[in-house]
Amino acid sequence: MKKILLIEANVAAGRELLGAAAQLGAQTYVATHEELYEQYPIDLREEIAGTVFTDFARPDDALRELAAFCRSTGIDAVVTSWEFLSPLAIRLAAELGLPGHLPEAADACRNKRAMAEAFARHQVPAPRTVWAPDARALAERIAASGLSYPLVVKPAENAGSIGVTVVRSAGDLPAAAALAQAQTHEFPHNIPLDTTLLAQEYVGGDEFSVETVISDGTVHHLAITEKFTTQGDSRAELGHTVPAVLEPPAAAAVLDAAERAVTALGLRNGIAHTEIKADAQGHARVIETGARPPGDHIMRLVQEALGISEARAYLQAALGQTPDVTPRRDRAAAIRFLAAPRAGTLRWIGNLPEGDGILDTNTYVMPGDKVGGPHDNIGRVGHVMLQAPTADEVNKAALDVVNSLTVEVETAW
Template structure:
């Protein structure tokens, strides 16, 4: 039987486990025991930290895995590349993985690749030089996702507190300051095989706005103009090449100004979370993104046949979106999947603060906010 190592075992990886088992593949999940919901569904579970590259490599060598992958988490990316390189399996290079999981290294690579990015500077030992940067600014940890530690500052007096907040969230204790780009937010899902990249879907994003910019909703397909979408696709390919991403799923994020300028914010060498990769892409395009991610890790690939299938999206429940509660509690003709996880709604600072989700599928965009 084909054996697949899955790095991470939280609810984020559960769709991947289910898809692999549906494909008749033996699943081996690695993660901390706390929150490892996949432990009850995978064929084998190993309570090894996803950051323990050597420990996971040793176990994977013992198992004789045929492939290794994850979805929706940046923290697993370097371990996957380390193990795959060591065992001669399909993955992006370890060097590429390091660039795609460190926002500072990523921005340096983007700059070398002539990608369109905001001005940025590294905070070193609490010191920084913003020179001719224009306020407002964004301050963020170099190595976190899910809006953790991200703050918008409008005046210099706010910078120190924002740096401290970002530093607390950062594993590496590295922080970036960059100019804030005012505009629309989108994300892009792609699949790559030997450096050939295919754009699968562009997703419109709704966030809380300043200061933390946590996602409240996602919609596919994007409603932006064709000319802007073309520029986004061009920048996406440049960013993937700059990071030397050659295999598997990727999730890129961009800001679009009122003038139609496209700025790359970041790229992850894994499919997007928030149900974007695991659910919305297949609903809106008919393309089985999960299966393709698994196939590529096993050395198999078929070029995507993307077709417009419908409109799909997800809304998240919080104090900011409490007006959605009636839609959560009633039957709607656009319902695909929904769940209230916590009746105690609160204002959110990161994605973990959200209290539920509603995924829709329809023949038109569903506007609820």
């Protein structure tokens, strides 16, 4: 029986990987933090063959401790479901001689400054990027580079659109920099974050992501996901649809850009989630690529729409097996997130849908809970997942659902 080490399980992708491992007849061991494991639901613990505790805030010690555990346990593959832990997973697989990605590029799979440097070296179509330690130095770098506003300011390391601002003038730069540097440690593992400031040229167009499995360097693109985001100065993701509605030339440009990004980051055996913007002329530019499963239940959307288990394919690639990437369905699936219109106290969420085409509804908060505004992905209060024969139909159904929902918030005065 094959043995898999999953670095962190307490997210949606972790549950999907545990389920896929069971289907493959493999045992899954989980590496996590002891205090976080105490919060694991009982049903999640029951799917785990064993656990190993370490401190992810000390990556060198974690690598040594996990390598010793893997050798003593006979681990055959290392995977992760958590974006912040992908460099550790890459280095651990290399240390053990297991299938994985190139360890010298591990940091570039997570740190957006290192990623921008890798993209520039390999001529990946991506926004021009400059970086600096503080707002004053960033303003000087912007001026020297010839970049013009609007620009996107973000931290080198974070996720979920946290700390990201569309900056429209130099006068708005200090506030954007303060927001980008506000969070210094990841939650819940307390991993220190690189708070270097990045400024990227603003790229117009629609947003997509490409879901990819790589096996011995061979790239298998499973799906192009259409993304829906807020507008204005912040960028929170409102939902996703699989597959995206794209004309063939535009789809080809998106897939080509994703493949070039994957290659630039040295991804060889595993999974990738590449976020891309593409305009009406078919020009595609890579915003970022992660060496980890997609969040936001996108793996389930791929399964519901195309009949491909992305989690299973990821595990197969990490085990050195040929991944099963054959589509078995020709449908569409979508998820839309519910957000509070502003920060305050949740009063109620009304008109949650039921019936044909509704795969799942879930609320994350209860009446009386404090909620944030729709500025990043942390402000979500729930989701609805749908399916339909085509992407156009599922998008229409999703729009009808969103328009009928009510999220009422009481603002404290």
